[in-house]
Amino acid sequence: MAVSTDTRRVAFRTNPWGRAGWLLLAAYVVYAAGRLDFTWDRFVLGLDSGAKFIGRMFPPEILQPESLAKGLMESLEIAILASFIGIVISLPIGLLAARNLMPAWATWPARAIIAAARSFHPVIVAIIFVKAVGFGAMAGIGALTVASVGFIGKLFAEAIEEISLKQVEAVRATGASFMNVILFGVMPQVFGRFIGFATYQLDSNLRNSTMVGIVGAGGIGGTLFSAFQRFDYEFVAAILLCIIAMIMVGEVLATWVRGVFVEKGRVEDE
Template sequence: MSAAVSQKYGPPFKTNWWVRAGWTLAFLYALYAANYLDVSWVRFIQGLGNGGQFLSEMVPIDFSRWKLLVENLIETIEIAIIASAFGVFFSLPIGLLAARNLMPSWVTWVFRTFIALCRSFHPVIFAILFVKAVGFGPLAGILTLIFASIGFIGKLFAEAIEEISLKPIEALRASGAPFISVILYGVLPQVLNRFIGFSSYQFDANLRNSTMVGIVGAGGIGGTLFAAFQRFDYDFLATILISIIALVMVSEFISVQIKKVFQ
């Protein structure tokens, strides 16, 4: 039956030689790039051995400096909470002003450019800039993650607003409702659940990033992690890594519970 259908209607997917040529070129370029970057199975196999030795030096883990660990974890959590709170607070109006279905183009262009700037650099690069500007410590990490939050949540929130139904907004405008009422009763109810999801995800991301920006001196447990690595203190390094994993897992559990409350 399938052979008869194939003879009658032809193959289900037409042969596109341009696509095949593109995939072939991409594969050949990947081989060239791997050779240029000295990517080889020999180095990979050697890396497995070095990695196994590195992991063996992490055992047994060292909890003797648990006070230092707890202090750094608390600082990391504080950085993530403060940055997430201010990032969400600023992202709400910025995303609203960047929505093209609610604002004129000259307004959305300005705020979308600002969001793009916040997304242009990795948090570590922002951390280096803020460490240079305000000095070492948690303030640099907080400012870094605020900009990272605006770049992520602001973009997603603007896109979520652009996907809403305009009928409630038109009804509110027709009844003479002010702009604030249109936002509160016409826009926010349609995007509230998504906005909560975006915010909880960004808090998870800020927890992870707060451990990373500390490597360049922006506060948090990242500085202690980097110092342990430099001193070849691998047993304490394993303790730090396990603590970070546990912290992220607890954060994920709390995020799921928050989403259940607002569903």
């Protein structure tokens, strides 16, 4: 920040660079919108068909109750299993990736695995899993497990890197074995945050499990996609409402679980 030589005090000084930035942003919006062929006519035309579309979505109607129930259950199963397997895999990987506890030869491969797991969108991973294990829930579980390993592994490693080493030293000084150092020196310090990531990931897996079905990896997404293709828009609306309800319930439960595990005195949002 440059030191102002202006001795006259001005309230709310203008910032020419900031203004130039906003102008540049506006110019980009115009340019990019032109490149993507956004025209007012198209938008108006879309609004018209949008009104028709929404008109056909209401009232929502459950056309195939079994298929809806099966899809929702399958999404839930995919989310739970993927979170569980993902957490089980990411615990050792996250531990190995923590640079304050592990030597470099252990952190590099672990970090590479985490980076690889994070680099592709779950849908792309799901496509590859569909090819590998065929259509169905297995592929969804695989894809979301990969996503969970990437996310939890990274955050878990970062959480361990931020711990206080004093407690670790104290446990080590008692002659504790390596496992005991981890269990009594490291884990208690990161457990609260770990619950936070785990519930967040379960939540996120639940959202994503409603989507992987679009590429054939099981769950409610498949039901939704086929309803779309048959133009059963009232069923689409019903499925969407069910998904939103399921995810809202999941979010409330996740917040509650976090509240139970996070130590008192720490402030949690509502």
